[in-house]
Amino acid sequence: MYTEEEIKKAARDIVSAEKIVALTGAGISTESGIPDFRGTDGIWTKFDPDDFTYSKFIKNPANYWKMSLELGKLLLSVEPKPNPAHLALAKLEKLGKLRCIITQNVDGLHQLAGNTDVIEFHGNLRRVVCIVCGERFPYDLAIRKASDGELPPRCEKCNGILKPDAVLFEEPIPKYALDRSLEEARNCDLMIVIGTSAVVYPAAELPRIAKERDGYRMSLFGLYPADRVMTHKKGAKVIEINAEPTPLTGVVSDYLIEGKAGEILPKILREVERLLGL
Ligand code: NAD
Numbered sequence: 321m322y323t324e325e326e327i328k329k330a331a332r333d334i335v336s337a338e339k340i341v342a343l344t345g346a347g348i349s350t351e352s353g354i355p356d357f358r359g360t361d362g363i364w365t366k367f368d369p370d371d372f373t374y375s376k377f378i379k380n381p382a383n384y385w386k387m388s389l390e391l392g393k394l395l396l397s398v399e400p401k402p403n404p405a406h407l408a409l410a411k412l413e414k415l416g417k418l419r420c421i422i423t424q425n426v427d428g429l430h431q432l433a434g435n436t437d438v439i440e441f442h443g444n445l446r447r448v449v450c451i452v453c454g455e456r457f458p459y460d461l462a463i464r465k466a467s468d469g470e471l472p473p474r475c476e477k478c479n480g481i482l483k484p485d486a487v488l489f490e491e492p493i494p495k496y497a498l499d500r501s502l503e504e505a506r507n508c509d510l511m512i513v514i515g516t517s518a519v520v521y522p523a524a525e526l527p528r529i530a531k532e533r534d535g536y537r538m539s540l541f542g543l544y545p546a547d548r549v550m551t552h553k554k555g556a557k558v559i560e561i562n563a564e565p566t567p568l569t570g571v572v573s574d575y576l577i578e579g580k581a582g583e584i585l586p587k588i589l590r591e592v593e594r595l596l597g598l
C-alpha cells in the first residue's frame with residue numbers, strides 16, 4: 321500500500337519535470353466499472369484471448385462478431401464515465417504538467433475526461449472500421465446491424481466487412497500511434513505508468529525506451545538503427561501507479577506507488593497544486 325511520502329515524492333517529480341508523458345492501461349478504467357484483462361476479475365477469466373486474434377477474425381468474421389458482442393457488453397455496457405484518475409490527468413494537462421497520454425485502453429475515457437492529446441495505441445472499441453475501404457463508423461451502428469442479424473455487419477459505403485477498430489492480437493499497432501509514442505517516450509523526462517500489467521508488447525517497451533540512456537538499447541527494438549536510438553539523453557524518470565507490482569517494478573521504474581489509481585492520482589494532483597501555489 322502507498323504512503324503519503326510517495327505521493328509527495330511523485331508530486332515533486334512532476335513539478336520539477338518538463339516533458340511528462342502518461343502511459344495508461346486497463347487498470348485506470350476499472351474504477352469506472354470496466355473490467356481489466358489480467359486482474360482478478362479480468363476479462364480473460366471469462367474469455368479466451370486466443371479467440372481474439374486477427375487470423376480468427378479473417379477466418380470467420382461472423383463468429384468473431386458474435387463473441388465480440390458479448391465482450392462489447394462487458395466493456396461498454398454500463399455507460400462508463402471517467403473516474404477521478406482520468407480527471408486528475410485531464411487537470412495535469414491543463415496545468416501544463418502533462419504533454420500527452422499514450423493509452424492502451426480502447427474505451428475513450430481519457431478524451432471524455434478532457435485530455436486533448438491522447439494517443440490510442442490499441443485503437444478504440446467505440447468505432448468500427450471497414451477492412452476493405454477503411455471507412456470508420458460508430459460502434460453502435462455495427463451493434464445495431466449485428467443485433468438485427470447482419471453477421472458480420474457490413475460497410476454502408478462498399479459492403480466490406482466491418483471490424484472493431486481496436487487492435488487485435490497479431491495486428492500491428494497503427495503506424496501513427498507507434499511513431500508518436502516512440503518519439504514521446506524518447507523525449508520525455510518523466511513517464512507515469514498507470515494501471516498496466518506491462519506484459520503486452522510493444523506498449524510495455526515504452527517505459528524502457530523512456531529510461532534509455534546514451535548507448536543503452538533495449539533488445540526488442542534492436543531493429544531501430546542506432547542513430548535513432550542514441551539520443552544524447554539522460555534517461556527519464558519512470559513512476560508506476562498500479563494495484564500490484566509488474567515486470568517493470570524494481571527493474572525499469574524508479575518507484576511503484578501501489579494502490580488504486582482513482583485515489584492516488586487525485587492526491588498527487590492536490591500536492592502538485594499546493595507546490596505550484598494554486
Ligand atoms: P491488464 O489487464 O493486463 O493490467 C491491468 C493492471 O492494472 C493490473 O496490473 C492490475 O493490477 C492493475 N489495476 C487494476 N485496477 C487498478 C486500479 N484501480 N488502480 C491501479 N491499478 C489497477 O491491462 P493492460 O496492461 O492495459 O493490457 C491489457 C490490454 O487490454 C490493453 O492492451 C488494452 O487494449 C486492453 N483492455 C482495455 C480496456 C479498456 O479500454 N478499459 C479494458 C480491458 C482491456
Ligand code: ZN
Pocket residue numbers: 450451452453454455475476477478479480
Ligand atoms: Zn467500406
